[in-house]
Amino acid sequence: MYIISLSVSIILTAIVGIVAGCFIQNRVTAKRLGDAKDLATRIINEARKEASAQKKELLVQCQDEILQQKKAMEIEYREQEREIKNRERKVQDLTERLDEKIERVTKKEDEIIAFEKEQAAKERQLAEKEAELQNLMDEQERKLQEVCGLTVEEAKARLFQEIEARTRHEAAHIVRVIETEAKENADRKAKEIIAGAIQRYAGDYVGEQTVTAVPLPSEDMKGRIIGREGRNIRAIEAATGVDLIIDDTPETVILSAYSPMRRQVARMALERLIQDGRIHPARIEDIVLKCEEELDIQVREVGEQATFDAGVHGIHAEIVRLLGQLKYRTSFTQNVLQHSLEVSALCGMMAAELGMDVKKAKRAGLLHDIGKAVDHEVEGSHALIGADIAKKYGESKEIIHAIAAHHEDQHPETALAVLVQAADSLSAARPGARKELMESYVKRLEELEGIATGFDGVSKAYAIQAGRELRVMVNSDNIDDDRAYLLCKDIVAKIEETLTYPGQIRVTVIRERRAVSFAR
Numbered sequence: 001m002y003i004i005s006l007s008v009s010i011i012l013t014a015i016v017g018i019v020a021g022c023f024i025q026n027r028v029t030a031k032r033l034g035d036a037k038d039l040a041t042r043i044i045n046e047a048r049k050e051a052s053a054q055k056k057e058l059l060v061q062c063q064d065e066i067l068q069q070k071k072a073m074e075i076e077y078r079e080q081e082r083e084i085k086n087r088e089r090k091v092q093d094l095t096e097r098l099d100e101k102i103e104r105v106t107k108k109e110d111e112i113i114a115f116e117k118e119q120a121a122k123e124r125q126l127a128e129k130e131a132e133l134q135n136l137m138d139e140q141e142r143k144l145q146e147v148c149g150l151t152v153e154e155a156k157a158r159l160f161q162e163i164e165a166r167t168r169h170e171a172a173h174i175v176r177v178i179e180t181e182a183k184e185n186a187d188r189k190a191k192e193i194i195a196g197a198i199q200r201y202a203g204d205y206v207g208e209q210t211v212t213a214v215p216l217p218s219e220d221m222k223g224r225i226i227g228r229e230g231r232n233i234r235a236i237e238a239a240t241g242v243d244l245i246i247d248d249t250p251e252t253v254i255l256s257a258y259s260p261m262r263r264q265v266a267r268m269a270l271e272r273l274i275q276d277g278r279i280h281p282a283r284i285e286d287i288v289l290k291c292e293e294e295l296d297i298q299v300r301e302v303g304e305q306a307t308f309d310a311g312v313h314g315i316h317a318e319i320v321r322l323l324g325q326l327k328y329r330t331s332f333t334q335n336v337l338q339h340s341l342e343v344s345a346l347c348g349m350m351a352a353e354l355g356m357d358v359k360k361a362k363r364a365g366l367l368h369d370i371g372k373a374v375d376h377e378v379e380g381s382h383a384l385i386g387a388d389i390a391k392k393y394g395e396s397k398e399i400i401h402a403i404a405a406h407h408e409d410q411h412p413e414t415a416l417a418v419l420v421q422a423a424d425s426l427s428a429a430r431p432g433a434r435k436e437l438m439e440s441y442v443k444r445l446e447e448l449e450g451i452a453t454g455f456d457g458v459s460k461a462y463a464i465q466a467g468r469e470l471r472v473m474v475n476s477d478n479i480d481d482d483r484a485y486l487l488c489k490d491i492v493a494k495i496e497e498t499l500t501y502p503g504q505i506r507v508t509v510i511r512e513r514r515a516v517s518f519a520r
Contacts (some may be wrong), residue, residue, distance in 0.1 A: 056441040212255040212263045214270050217363035222246050224279050225253065225270075239288040242266040260328035265291050299324035306337060310344040310366045312359070316393035322373040329372050331428075339370050339427050346423035356415060364402040364420050367395070371403075382406045425504065444499065451494050453509075455487060470495075476513040484511045 015274050146398075216222065226233045226246065241262045245254035253270065258265045268291040273279050276287075303324030307315055315323075325336035347365030351358045371386030378385050387404035404410045405417040412418050445463040452461035452472045457479040462471045472491065474484060488509040493503060 015411070046423055097277055117410045138446050212267050213249075214253045214255060214267055214274075216251045216274065218254060219251060220276060221251075222253070224274075224337050227279065231281060231283065234277050235284045236266065236270065236288075239285055240266040240269065260330065261295065261325070264328060265295055268295070272478045299327070304336070306341060306366070310341055310362055311348075312344070312366050315363075315367075319370060319389065319393050321366065322389065325373040326369065331369075331372070335371055335429070336372050338368050342427040343368055343420065343423045346426055347419055350423065351416075354415070354419075356419070360396075360398065361416060361419055363395075364416055365423055367399065368403050368420050368424060381407065381409050383409045447499060448495065448505070451498065452491055454494075455491065456489065457483070467505070469508065472507065472509045474509060474511050476511050479511055481511065484509045 010418060023470070069502045089494075180329070216225075219464035225236070226243070227235075235247070236242075237244060239257070240257075242257040242265075244266075245256055247254070255263050255266045255270070257266070265288060269284070269287045272287050272291070273284065293295050300321050301324070303320035303322070304328075306323050307313065307320060323337065323340070326340060327335065329336040331339065344362045347361040349359045350362035367386065369382065369386065370389055371382035371384070374385060374389070383406055384406055387400045390400045390403055398414055398416050399413060401410065401412075402417040405412040406420045406424050411422060445467050448463045448467060448470055451462045452458055452470060457474050458472055459475050460473040462473075463469070464471060470491070472487070474487065479487065488507055492507050495507070
C-alpha cells in the first residue's frame with residue numbers, strides 16, 4: 001500500500017509539474033509575442049517617420065530645382081529680349097542709313113542730269129564751231145590750189161617724199177653710231193658691274209649632305225635605340241621618314257634622308273630620346289611631334305632673320321615662313337636660302353650701279369626662288385609657282401614678273417627681271433657654289449659630248465672646265481668657216497633644249513687646216 005501511495009504521489013507531483021511547466025511556457029510565449037508586437041509597432045512608426053522626412057526633403061529639392069529652372073528661364077528670356085532689342089536697334093540704324101544713302105543718290109542723279117544737259121549744250125556749240133572751222137579750211141585749201149596749181153594730196157605726197165629722203169640717211173647713220181656705241185658701252189659697263197658685284201660679295205660655301213651623324217654616349221645606347229625585335233628603330237623611321245644606319249662606327253648613328261627638314265626632326269628627336277633615356281614607341285611619337293612643332297617655330301625665326309639680313313621689310317608672314325623652309329632645301333648641294341640671300345645682295349649692288357631701286361631689287365632677289373619651298377607639293381616650274389605665291393600675298397607686278405622670268409618661263413620685259421637673272425646665274429655659277437654627285441656629273445659630261453658628236457662633220461668633242469666649256473673639233477674638209485659658225489649655234493640650241501645644268505656652258509667650234517711638207 002505504501003508503494004501504491006508513493007506511486008500515486010509521484011504521479012500527482014509529475015502532473016502538477018507538467019501543468020505548472022505548461023502554464024509557465026504559456027506566460028513566456030505570451031510575453032515574447034507582446035514584445036514582438038511592440039518591436040514591430042516601433043519599427044513601423046520609425047519607418048513612417050523616416051519616409052515622411054524623405055518625402056519632405058524630396059519636396060524641398062523639387063522646389064529648389066523648380067526655382068533654379070525658373071531663374072534660368074527668366075535669364076534666358078531677358079537675354080533673348082535684349083538680343084531682340086539690339087537687332088531692332090540695328091535694323092533701325094540700317095534703315096536710317098539706307099534713307100540717307102537714297103537721299104544722296106537722288107541728289108547725285110539730279111546733279112548728273114544737270115551736268116548732262118550742260119554737256120549736251122557744249123557739244124552743240126562745239127559742233128557748230130567745228131563746222132565753221134572746216135568751212136574756213138576748205139576755203140584756204142581752194143585758194144592754195146589756185147595759187148600753186150597742186151591738189152592737197154599731191155602737195156602732201158611731195159612733202160612727205162622730200163622729208164623721208166632727207167631723214168632716212170641721217171636716221172640710218174645715227175642708228176648705226178648709236179648701236180655701235182651702245183654695244184661697246186653696254187658690254188664694258190656690264191662687265192664692270194658684274195665684276196664689282198662679285199668682288200664686293202664673297203660668301204662662304206657649305207656643301208649640304210644627305211646624311212647626319214648623331215653621337216651616342218656609349219655603345220649600349222645602340223641596343224636601346226634598336227629596341228626589342230627592332231621596334232624602336234622601326235617606330236623612329238616610321239615617325240620621321242628617315243633611315244637610321246647603325247653600323248660598326250663607334251658611338252655614332254647615321255641619319256639618311258634627302259629631306260633636310262626630316263633629318264633635322266629626326267636628329268632633334270633622337271638627341272632628346274638619348275638624353276631622356278626613355279625610348280619606346282609611344283615616347284618616340286610624342287617626342288617627334290614636339291620636335292616638329294619646335295622646328296616650325298625655328299623656320300619662322302629663320303625666315304625673319306633672312307628678311308632682316310637682306311634689309312627687306314613688309315613681307316607677308318606666310319612668305320616669311322616659306323623663306324625659312326628654304327634653309328632646309330638644296331639645289332646641287334647649294335643651300336637655297338643662302339643662295340637667295342646672295343642673289344638679293346648681288347641684285348642690290350648691281351641696281352645701285354645702274355641707278356635702279358635698290359630695295360625693290362633686293363626684294364626680288366630674295367624672293368626669286370620662293371617657289372622651291374613648295375615645288376615638291378605643287379606641280380609646275382618653281383619660278384611660276386613662286387610668282388603665284390607672290391601674287392597671292394600682295395607683291396607688286398614687277399616683283400611677280402621678275403620671279404616668273406628668272407628662268408625664262410616668261411620673257412623678261414623689265415630691267416629688274418634681267419637683273420635677277422644675272423644675279424641668279426652669278427650665285428649659282430661661281431666656282432664651288434654647287435656640287436653634283438659623281439655619277440650625275442659624269443653622265444652630264446657624256447651627254448654634253450654626245451650632243452656635239454651627233455652633228456655631221458664633227459670629229460671629236462671634249463667637255464672641259466668641269467662641264468662649263470665644250471670644245472668641238474670639226475673636219476675642215478667638210479665644214480667651212482660659215483658652216484662652223486652655224487654649227488656652233490645649233491649645238492648651243494641643242495644643249496639648251498635637252499640638258500639641265502647650273503650656270504652657262506661655253507661652246508667653241510675649232511676648224512683647223514694644216515699644211516705639212518718635208519725638206520729633204
